[in-house]
Amino acid sequence: MSTVADQSAADRLAAMAAKDILVVAPAGCGKTQALAQRAARLLNDRVVTAPRKILALTFSNKARDNLSSRLKEILPPAARARVTVTNFHGLAGRLVRAHGDVIGVDPALPFPERGAYQRLRAAAGLDYRTAAAATAAAEKALAQAKTRLQDDDAVMAQVTASGARLAVAYERTLREAQQIDYDDLLRYGARLLADLRVARLYREHFAVVLVDEVQDLSPLQLGMVQAIGAGRTTYAGDPAQGIYSFAGARPATVFAEIRATKPAEVGLDVSYRSSPPVLHAVNQLAAELGATQLRCADPDRWPADCGVELRVFKDTTAEAEALLSAVRQDLADDPNRTVGIMVRNFRRLTDTIRALDDADVAYQDWYQPTIVPQIAELMHRNLPEALSASDDRAEQLAALETLCRHQLPPDDAQTLDELSVACEALGGTLDVRPLQQTLAAFRLHTTSEGPVPPGLHLLTGHAGKGQEFDIGYVIGLEEGGIPDFRSTQGEALAEELRVLHVMASRARHRLVFTRVENRWRTPSWYAPEQPSRWWDLLNEA
Incomplete structure (x- = not known):
C-alpha cells in the first residue's frame, strides 16, 4: 500500500464511493476525525439519502463518544440524526429487543x-x-x-x-x-444477524457502515459487520494496536478476512500527538512489528525539553523513589500536566504505590473501577462519620455504605447499583491500604470523550489504550515483565510487543522507560534480571 500525505489521504477517504475501504491509521493520526468527515461527505453529497442511514460501530464506549463528539462538530442536528453511532453491545441489544424471538430469546430479558x-x-x-x-x-x-x-x-x-x-x-x-453476560449479548446479536431475514432488514436500513478500531474485533463481531455492510463498509484501525486477544480479538484473522474482500486501502502516517523524539522511539517498535512509520505533523512546534530516556535501577524500591521524585518535579513545573505511569502488570507498581502513599502524593489509580461523580461526592461527604464509627476498616466501609444508602432515593436502582459496585471495589483493597487512601485514588468517571484530567495516573497498557499523557513512564522492562513470562513465543510474544508499542505511543512530550536489576528485595531471592529483549532496540532511539 502506498502511503500518502495525511490531509490528502483524509480528503480522498471522505470522497470515496460507498464501497469496502480499509484505513490503516496508527495512534494519533486523526483516524476518528477522518471517519467523521467521511460520514459528513456521504450525507452532503447525497450518497446516503433518507430514509437510509449510516451505521458507525465502535469497540468501546470511549470510541463511541469520541466519534459522536466529532460528528457534533461538523454536522448540523438534522444530519447527525442520520448517523447511528453505537458500540457492538448496543447494536446487539437493539437486535435482541426487536427480534430476539427469532432465535428463541426473550426480547425483554434483562441486559447485563x-x-x-x-x-x-x-x-x-x-x-x-x-x-x-x-x-x-x-x-x-x-x-x-x-x-x-x-x-x-x-x-x-x-x-x-x-x-x-x-x-x-x-x-x-x-x-x-x-x-446473561456481555459475551452472551454479543452472541445473541451475531446469531440474529446470521438469520437472512434479520440481516436483510438492517442492510436496507443502513446504506453504509463505518467501523472504528477494527483490530479489536473478534471474528464474531466482524461477521456482524459484514452481515449488514458487505461491500459498503469503511474499516479503520491499526494492526500494531491489537492487544485484546484475551477478549476474543484476532487482529491477524480480521485483517486477513477484510483484505480478502479486496477493499480500497488508505494509509494515514502523520502524527498529531507526539513529539519527534517520542515518535522516533515509537517508530523503532513499529519497525519491529512491520507497522507504519509515522511522521510528525509539525516538528517545530514542540518545546526543547521533549525527549526519550532509559533508566536502570538497583531494585524496585530505588525505582519507586526515583519515580516519586521525578513526578513531583514534573507536576511542580506545570500542575496542569498529565503524567502516566504505565506497566504491563499492575503488581509491578506495588513499591511505587507504597512510595506515593507514604509521601501523600495524589494520583488516580486506573486499576480501580471508575466512580460516577455523584457517588464519589456522596462517599467523600460521609467518609469522616464512617471513619469515626470504628477502627476496623471493614466496619468503616459498612458504615459508609449505610450512610450513603440512606441519602439516596430507594427507587433509584441505577445509582444504588453504582454505590454497590464502588463499595465492592473498596472492600477488595482494605487489606492493602486504608479506606480513605483508596477512595482518594479512585478515578472519577466523566464523559468518555473527555481528555485525561491533569495530575498523575497509574495504569496498565491495556487501560491506557486510546489515552494520551504529556509525560509517559513505562516501567518494568525486564524479561518476564515486558514481555510477560507467560508470553515469550509466537503470537503471544508479538502481542506483548504491541502492548509495549501502545504504551509508548501514549506519550506526547517526553517518554521514560525503566528497568531494575533485581525485582526481589529479599537478598536470598536475589537473581540478576535480564533486560527486556526490546531494551536495546529502544536504546537505539
Whole structure:
C-alpha cells in the first residue's frame, strides 16, 4: 500500500464511493476525525439519502463518544440524526429487543449490568480471591464457548467439556439467576444477524457502515459487520494496536478476512500527538512489528525539553523513589500536566504505590473501577462519620455504605447499583491500604470523550489504550515483565510487543522507560534480571 500525505489521504477517504475501504491509521493520526468527515461527505453529497442511514460501530464506549463528539462538530442536528453511532453491545441489544424471538430469546430479558455481573462472578468464585491459573482457565473456556454462533445448550456443553470447574459454576450461576453476560449479548446479536431475514432488514436500513478500531474485533463481531455492510463498509484501525486477544480479538484473522474482500486501502502516517523524539522511539517498535512509520505533523512546534530516556535501577524500591521524585518535579513545573505511569502488570507498581502513599502524593489509580461523580461526592461527604464509627476498616466501609444508602432515593436502582459496585471495589483493597487512601485514588468517571484530567495516573497498557499523557513512564522492562513470562513465543510474544508499542505511543512530550536489576528485595531471592529483549532496540532511539 502506498502511503500518502495525511490531509490528502483524509480528503480522498471522505470522497470515496460507498464501497469496502480499509484505513490503516496508527495512534494519533486523526483516524476518528477522518471517519467523521467521511460520514459528513456521504450525507452532503447525497450518497446516503433518507430514509437510509449510516451505521458507525465502535469497540468501546470511549470510541463511541469520541466519534459522536466529532460528528457534533461538523454536522448540523438534522444530519447527525442520520448517523447511528453505537458500540457492538448496543447494536446487539437493539437486535435482541426487536427480534430476539427469532432465535428463541426473550426480547425483554434483562441486559447485563456492571454491579449484578460482578456479584454473579463473585458468587461463582471468579473474583480477586481466586487463583490466577483457575481464573485464566475459566475465562478461556467461557471465551471459546461464547464467541461462536451457537445456542445456550451448546455453550453449556462446551464449557462442561472444557473441564474448567469455575467456568461451569459461573454459567450455572448465570442461568439460575436468569441473567446473561456481555459475551452472551454479543452472541445473541451475531446469531440474529446470521438469520437472512434479520440481516436483510438492517442492510436496507443502513446504506453504509463505518467501523472504528477494527483490530479489536473478534471474528464474531466482524461477521456482524459484514452481515449488514458487505461491500459498503469503511474499516479503520491499526494492526500494531491489537492487544485484546484475551477478549476474543484476532487482529491477524480480521485483517486477513477484510483484505480478502479486496477493499480500497488508505494509509494515514502523520502524527498529531507526539513529539519527534517520542515518535522516533515509537517508530523503532513499529519497525519491529512491520507497522507504519509515522511522521510528525509539525516538528517545530514542540518545546526543547521533549525527549526519550532509559533508566536502570538497583531494585524496585530505588525505582519507586526515583519515580516519586521525578513526578513531583514534573507536576511542580506545570500542575496542569498529565503524567502516566504505565506497566504491563499492575503488581509491578506495588513499591511505587507504597512510595506515593507514604509521601501523600495524589494520583488516580486506573486499576480501580471508575466512580460516577455523584457517588464519589456522596462517599467523600460521609467518609469522616464512617471513619469515626470504628477502627476496623471493614466496619468503616459498612458504615459508609449505610450512610450513603440512606441519602439516596430507594427507587433509584441505577445509582444504588453504582454505590454497590464502588463499595465492592473498596472492600477488595482494605487489606492493602486504608479506606480513605483508596477512595482518594479512585478515578472519577466523566464523559468518555473527555481528555485525561491533569495530575498523575497509574495504569496498565491495556487501560491506557486510546489515552494520551504529556509525560509517559513505562516501567518494568525486564524479561518476564515486558514481555510477560507467560508470553515469550509466537503470537503471544508479538502481542506483548504491541502492548509495549501502545504504551509508548501514549506519550506526547517526553517518554521514560525503566528497568531494575533485581525485582526481589529479599537478598536470598536475589537473581540478576535480564533486560527486556526490546531494551536495546529502544536504546537505539
